[in-house]
Amino acid sequence: MRKELQKYFRNDKLPHIWCPGCGHGIITGAVVRAIDNLKLNQSKVCIVSGIGCSSRAPGYMNFNTLHTTHGRALAFATGIKMANPDLKILVLTGDGDCSAIGGNHFIHAARRNIDITTIVFNNSIYGMTGGQYSPMTPKAAFATTAPYGNIDRNFDLCKLAQSAGATYVARGTVFHVPQLIKLIEKALKHKGFSLLDVVDICPTYFGRRNKMSSPIAMMNKIREMSVTVRSASKMSEEELSGKIVIGEFHEERVPEYTEEYAKVIEKAQGGN
Amino acid sequence: MSKKIILMQGNEACVEGALAAGMRFFAGYPITPSTEIAEISAEKLPKLGGKFIQMEDEIASMGAIIGASLTGFKSMTATSGPGFSLKQENIGFACLAEIPCVVVNVQRGGPSTGLPTLPAQGDVMQTRWGTHGDHPIIVISPSSVREVYDMTIRAFNLSEKYRVPCILLMDEVVAHMREKVELPEQSSIDIINRKYLNPSMSVYKPYMDYDGDGIPPMMNFGDGLPYHVTGLIHDISGFPSTNADVSKDLLNRLMSKIYNNLDDILEYENIYTEDAETVIVSFGSTARSVHRAVYLLRQEGFKVGMLRLKTIWPFAHKAIKKLKQTPVRNLLVAEMNFGQLLETVKASAEGAFRTYGLNKYNGELITPQEVINKVREVAKHA
Amino acid sequence: MTQKNIKIYIDEKACKKCGLCIAFCPKKVYGSEGGKPVIVNLSACTDCKLCELRCPDYAIIVGGENIE
Numbered sequence: 001m002r003k004e005l006q007k008y009f010r011n012d013k014l015p016h017i018w019c020p021g022c023g024h025g026i027i028t029g030a031v032v033r034a035i036d037n038l039k040l041n042q043s044k045v046c047i048v049s050g051i052g053c054s055s056r057a058p059g060y061m062n063f064n065t066l067h068t069t070h071g072r073a074l075a076f077a078t079g080i081k082m083a084n085p086d087l088k089i090l091v092l093t094g095d096g097d098c099s100a101i102g103g104n105h106f107i108h109a110a111r112r113n114i115d116i117t118t119i120v121f122n123n124s125i126y127g128m129t130g131g132q133y134s135p136m137t138p139k140a141a142f143a144t145t146a147p148y149g150n151i152d153r154n155f156d157l158c159k160l161a162q163s164a165g166a167t168y169v170a171r172g173t174v175f176h177v178p179q180l181i182k183l184i185e186k187a188l189k190h191k192g193f194s195l196l197d198v199v200d201i202c203p204t205y206f207g208r209r210n211k212m213s214s215p216i217a218m219m220n221k222i223r224e225m226s227v228t229v230r231s232a233s234k235m236s237e238e239e240l241s242g243k244i245v246i247g248e249f250h251e252e253r254v255p256e257y258t259e260e261y262a263k264v265i266e267k268a269q270g271g272n
Numbered sequence: 273m274s275k276k277i278i279l280m281q282g283n284e285a286c287v288e289g290a291l292a293a294g295m296r297f298f299a300g301y302p303i304t305p306s307t308e309i310a311e312i313s314a315e316k317l318p319k320l321g322g323k324f325i326q327m328e329d330e331i332a333s334m335g336a337i338i339g340a341s342l343t344g345f346k347s348m349t350a351t352s353g354p355g356f357s358l359k360q361e362n363i364g365f366a367c368l369a370e371i372p373c374v375v376v377n378v379q380r381g382g383p384s385t386g387l388p389t390l391p392a393q394g395d396v397m398q399t400r401w402g403t404h405g406d407h408p409i410i411v412i413s414p415s416s417v418r419e420v421y422d423m424t425i426r427a428f429n430l431s432e433k434y435r436v437p438c439i440l441l442m443d444e445v446v447a448h449m450r451e452k453v454e455l456p457e458q459s460s461i462d463i464i465n466r467k468y469l470n471p472s473m474s475v476y477k478p479y480m481d482y483d484g485d486g487i488p489p490m491m492n493f494g495d496g497l498p499y500h501v502t503g504l505i506h507d508i509s510g511f512p513s514t515n516a517d518v519s520k521d522l523l524n525r526l527m528s529k530i531y532n533n534l535d536d537i538l539e540y541e542n543i544y545t546e547d548a549e550t551v552i553v554s555f556g557s558t559a560r561s562v563h564r565a566v567y568l569l570r571q572e573g574f575k576v577g578m579l580r581l582k583t584i585w586p587f588a589h590k591a592i593k594k595l596k597q598t599p600v601r602n603l604l605v606a607e608m609n610f611g612q613l614l615e616t617v618k619a620s621a622e623g624a625f626r627t628y629g630l631n632k633y634n635g636e637l638i639t640p641q642e643v644i645n646k647v648r649e650v651a652k653h654a
Numbered sequence: 655m656t657q658k659n660i661k662i663y664i665d666e667k668a669c670k671k672c673g674l675c676i677a678f679c680p681k682k683v684y685g686s687e688g689g690k691p692v693i694v695n696l697s698a699c700t701d702c703k704l705c706e707l708r709c710p711d712y713a714i715i716v717g718g719e720n721i722e
């Protein structure tokens with residue numbers, strides 16, 4: 001590992017537990033590089049996760065790290081940010097962690113526009129429990145609990161976040177890493193709730209069940225299916241089917257939650 | 273100095289006590305009969321520079337107070353049956369990760385939505401074993417408005433001192449009744465804060481028993497060295513481990529930090545137990561009826577006394593043991609449930625007493641008359 | 655094209671042989687030796703660092719600076 005990145009890792013905990021070719025390591029690397037580019041104060045950064053393979057990431061990262069319960073990272077993170085708005089908060093979460101069991105916390109954190117950067121390690125599957133379908137598993141894909149093909153429709157996390165009130169929304173992939181780092185930097189600089197949906201690969205469970213036996217095949221799929229927001233805007237719904245639209249979807253300035261609460265304190269204390 | 277005497281509701285006294293104890297963060301979700309605690313907190317906390325947030329549910333509220341506590345804020349949430357059920361997983365997290373926090377459970381009739389506006393004491397076992405796995409927990413239960421105030425302070429003190437969630441177990445009657453109370457001067461209140469570690473140290477092992485008392489000192493997120501907190505079994509450095517000795521040592525320490533300090537944690541009240549033949553064991557609002565019944569029975573010459581448990585968990589076995597050195601022959605456990613505490617009392621009695629239950633679970637209080645009738649019936653058996 | 659003095663360092667202990675670096679180097683700088691990347695065409699390397707950024711195990715460093 002690059003010397004200047006070493007201080008961001010708990011090097012004695014590496015190598016990480018992730019399978020060969022698992023995209024979680026790529027996203028974690030991108031997060032750390034974005035933090036390094038922004039020169040954030042390490043002791044004022046707090047990284048919170050839920051449960052899942054992806055949620056193990058904070059354990060390898062040398063910051064204030066909190067590995068909570070399945071789906072609840074945003075709830076814990078909300079308490080931290082409310083109590084100490086000076087801390088920079090990242091939530092690292094899996095697609096199941098974020099959008100299934102944690103779906104309620106997700107939409108409400110977005111609605112409040114609390115200053116938390118949420119990065120979803122979206123591998124379209126429950127990795128840690130061995131490959132069951134998640135709310136992000138595409139229709140007709142196979143999973144251990146969808147042996148005949150998935151009949152559930154999947155979320156579009158970016159649309160979900162935006163309509164819930166997130167004020168920065170973007171999608172990146174583990175193939176387009178330089179762009180991913182830029183997006184993470186923007187999300188971190190954004191004041192308010194930012195969501196980054198990162199299209200990720202789980203070769204072990206999603207790949208094997210869906211005729212992509214190697215991480216390379218899975219990466220190729222991302223490469224083939226990705227289109228930028230700009231080109232997507234010129235494509236028909238039919239042309240867009242199955243495509244991964246990447247880039248920034250939404251950015252707006254809206255009062256941030258803890259700043260609003262600071263005003264509540266002022267009011268309560270008799271200011272105006 | 274003139275002391276103020278005010279008419280106050282139990283839930284209000286809870287918030288006043290919490291603020292006096294240093295609560296500066298509250299996260300909650302409305303539910304009868306606890307809602308006033310959230311409402312009053314929403315009004316009072318920002319006046320003191322504290323923070324209130326209404327979360328999307330009780331799971332989130334529990335998560336949020338753990339998060340806030342990690343930054344050094346004394347934190348509380350309040351709920352009732354259905355919400356208390358939802359909090360359980362994260363209560364377990366706080367037990368294992370040793371995050372101080374106070375959880376108020378104002379009991380109402382259950383199970384399920386049950387009897388939202390009526391009192392019950394059906395959560396006795398849930399407060400002890402509601403979350404999965406062996407874990408330490410402290411549960412205390414007030415019987416009057418003034419005691420709600422004092423015990424809320426005590427809940428914070430115990431939670432901070434032992435780094436364990438403390439549950440304030442109330443019931444609808446104690447929460448909603450209004451009594452005249454005289455609150456103590458702030459300066460006369462004993463406040464215990466968690467042990468802090470000097471943030472300038474060069475290596476910090478967040479679960480190291482630096483002082484040998486089983487309670488590792490804490491450091492706030494953001495104050496010094498970054499560290500890791502997890503709900504997985506962890507070693508003294510805070511990182512996950514599946515090593516058998518690490519698991520055993522951690523669980524042993526979690527239990528012993530509570531069970532080695534029972535003299536400090538257990539509180540109970542004996543009334544007329546020295547010469548009693550029958551002792552009525554009770555807690556919460558039921559103890560009020562029992563107290564009245566004992567007074568009336570004594571006037572009739574009945575040798576009856578009462579044991580009021582203020583600490584519910586850990587169970588005060590020593591209080592039962594002490595009764596073994598008195599003439600007591602009968603123990604009558606009065607509670608608004610099917611006999612949850614009775615089972616523990618029986619085990620504790622080890623056959624030294626005849627044990628009886630006085631149980632009511634229809635949303636009505638146990639009345640003094642019902643206690644009197646039951647004592648007479650017990651006396652006949654004897 | 656200016657001739658740069660690019661060095662590539664591969665941490666063999668960290669490598670989990672996923673093959674991503676080999677498959678996706680735009681200049682085919684790597685070959686495979688039992689799944690592990692070996693440098694076969696260093697002069698083609700453009701220092702784009704994609705291999706380093708995509709390595710899930712932080713086993714690659716590309717560039718002159720950080721390699722001892």
Ligand SMILES: Cc1ncc(C[n+]2csc(CCOP(=O)(O)OP(=O)(O)O)c2C)c(N)n1
Pocket residue numbers: 051052053054055070093094095096097098121123125126127128129134202
């Ligand atoms: C309350 C609860 N339910 C279920 C589980 C089991 N569980 C652990 S991880 C997981 C799914 C994780 O999937 P995802 O969030 O997509 O992350 P990944 O492992 O794919 O990175 C589940 C269901 C749990 N730990 N807690």
Ligand code: SF4
Pocket residue numbers: 017018019021022023024053054123127128201202203204205
């Ligand atoms: S199971 Fe999937 S998500 Fe989990 S480490 Fe392996 S590849 Fe990654």
Ligand code: SF4
Pocket residue numbers: 021664668669670671672673674675676689690691708709710711712713714
């Ligand atoms: S990408 Fe990294 S882990 Fe994968 S083969 Fe290349 S060096 Fe090894």
Ligand code: SF4
Pocket residue numbers: 662678679680681682683684698699700701702703704705706716
């Ligand atoms: S830096 Fe670019 S060109 Fe050079 S080896 Fe890596 S991927 Fe290939």
